[in-house]
Amino acid sequence: MKTEPGTKWLLGVARRRLNGALDRISGRPSQKPFPSCQTLEKDDLRIALGLLKKLTAVEKDTRIVTEYEREFATWNGSRHAFAFSSGREALSACISAAGLEPGDEVILPGYTCVVVPNAFHFAGVKTIYSDIELDTYGLDASIIEAKITGNTRALLIHHLYGLVSRDYDRIIEIARKHGLIVIEDCAQATGAEYRGVKVGNRADFAFYSSEQSKVFNTIQGGMATTNNDTLAEKLAEQYNNASPPGSDWVEKLLSTLVMNYYIHRHEMKRVTGDIAKLVYMNKTLVSTTDDETKGVKPDYYGRRMAGPVARIGLNQLAKIDRFNKLRRETAPRWSAWCDSRGFKKPSVVDDSVPIFLRYPVIADPSMKLNTSWSYAEIGVEIGKWFISNLHPSKSHVDNCPNADIAVERCVNFPGIMP
Numbered sequence: 001m002k003t004e005p006g007t008k009w010l011l012g013v014a015r016r017r018l019n020g021a022l023d024r025i026s027g028r029p030s031q032k033p034f035p036s037c038q039t040l041e042k043d044d045l046r047i048a049l050g051l052l053k054k055l056t057a058v059e060k061d062t063r064i065v066t067e068y069e070r071e072f073a074t075w076n077g078s079r080h081a082f083a084f085s086s087g088r089e090a091l092s093a094c095i096s097a098a099g100l101e102p103g104d105e106v107i108l109p110g111y112t113c114v115v116v117p118n119a120f121h122f123a124g125v126k127t128i129y130s131d132i133e134l135d136t137y138g139l140d141a142s143i144i145e146a147k148i149t150g151n152t153r154a155l156l157i158h159h160l161y162g163l164v165s166r167d168y169d170r171i172i173e174i175a176r177k178h179g180l181i182v183i184e185d186c187a188q189a190t191g192a193e194y195r196g197v198k199v200g201n202r203a204d205f206a207f208y209s210s211e212q213s214k215v216f217n218t219i220q221g222g223m224a225t226t227n228n229d230t231l232a233e234k235l236a237e238q239y240n241n242a243s244p245p246g247s248d249w250v251e252k253l254l255s256t257l258v259m260n261y262y263i264h265r266h267e268m269k270r271v272t273g274d275i276a277k278l279v280y281m282n283k284t285l286v287s288t289t290d291d292e293t294k295g296v297k298p299d300y301y302g303r304r305m306a307g308p309v310a311r312i313g314l315n316q317l318a319k320i321d322r323f324n325k326l327r328r329e330t331a332p333r334w335s336a337w338c339d340s341r342g343f344k345k346p347s348v349v350d351d352s353v354p355i356f357l358r359y360p361v362i363a364d365p366s367m368k369l370n371t372s373w374s375y376a377e378i379g380v381e382i383g384k385w386f387i388s389n390l391h392p393s394k395s396h397v398d399n400c401p402n403a404d405i406a407v408e409r410c411v412n413f414p415g416i417m418p
């Protein structure tokens with residue numbers, strides 16, 4: 001039997017109230033909501049509410065998207081930037097712009113988000129997984145060359161948790177030596193720097209995400225960049241052939257922002273959160289649909305960014321350095337915790353400035369299976385990315401022992417405390 005949305009909401013409220021009461025009676029530290037959307041502030045809420053009122057008027061405004069792309073390119077130190085509706089759609093545009101074709105192979109980490117291999121599969125490109133190292137959770141350069149075949153055309157590298165990948169230099173060298181196209185997945189590391197240059201600027205293409213759990217937040221959103229003028233023309237072709245989403249979708253995105261503000265950020269969020277969940281119940285978006293988790297391409301896939309989303313993006317971009325500074329200031333707290341408990345800390349590569357979107361730690365497997373200890377010990381719920389090799393799908397990837405360790409043991413702490 002399917003539960004009515006109204007009933008489901010009521011049950012949710014009842015469950016939260018009961019848990020709160022039980023926590024008080026038993027003297028347990030009260031369980032707080034997972035820290036999410038920490039970069040949404042009152043001004044973002046105001047902008048979203050304003051946009052919702054005049055949606056059709058601003059929807060067609062492409063100038064604001066161009067302004068957002070220009071601002072991002074300048075801030076990021078990139079020659080060209082193109083805004084898409086999500087990081088994964090930005091990645092797909094890069095794959096097409098790179099001229100990758102069915103039968104080509106890409107080497108990528110066996111520890112990633114399922115939407116990354118999906119983007120390659122949608123283009124018919126075969127994904128060859130390679131293991132990560134456990135210092136920064138990036139591709140391990142020492143084993144990549146063994147995976148290169150006559151069909152290998154590209155390498156995808158990532159910078160996870162806001163850390164600059166340990167083998168960044170060596171991997172770029174390997175790619176150049178073999179004439180491979182490099183795509184940098186900067187979805188979790190927007191603003192991190194290596195040798196004074198922001199990540200994403202050393203590859204042929206890079207993509208960034210402003211999905212709601214990322215460095216900056218437009219609920220859903222992505223950016224593709226390149227510093228190569230010829231590749232930029234190819235990317236522009238992809239971009240010009242894409243359409244922005246319609247107002248139904250934009251309304252849902254803005255409603256999700258408003259709802260999340262009231263759930264996660266309002267001073268009286270325990271009350272406003274419940275009300276917002278009721279009001280916006282049927283008007284919200286999920287980041288990854290069940291179909292996508294199973295590898296199915298959504299029919300709307302391939303959109304560029306809509307004007308109202310870029311408006312939010314501009315506001316978030318103006319604050320991103322402040323949030324990244326806050327994350328760097330929070331990191332020593334988790335580092336001290338690791339020292340006191342004897343757990344492995346992430347490495348910070350020489351000459352790099354990480355942004356610690358999350359602070360990853362190799363803990364005991366039991367601490368990842370049951371995370372309730374974290375309320376008492378650190379006052380906040382820890383994160384569990386990644387729960388599988390291809391998060392959040394349950395798929396397993398063979399021959400990536402380090403990725404298996406990370407899947408079993410790596411938990412992460414929030415970069416910004418609630």
Ligand SMILES: *Cc1c(COP(=O)(O)O)cnc(C)c1O
Binds near residue numbers: 086088185
């Ligand atoms: C979130 C994420 C993506 C996808 O970004 P979307 O904007 O959600 O499509 C890709 N790679 C990594 C590592 C991510 O964390």
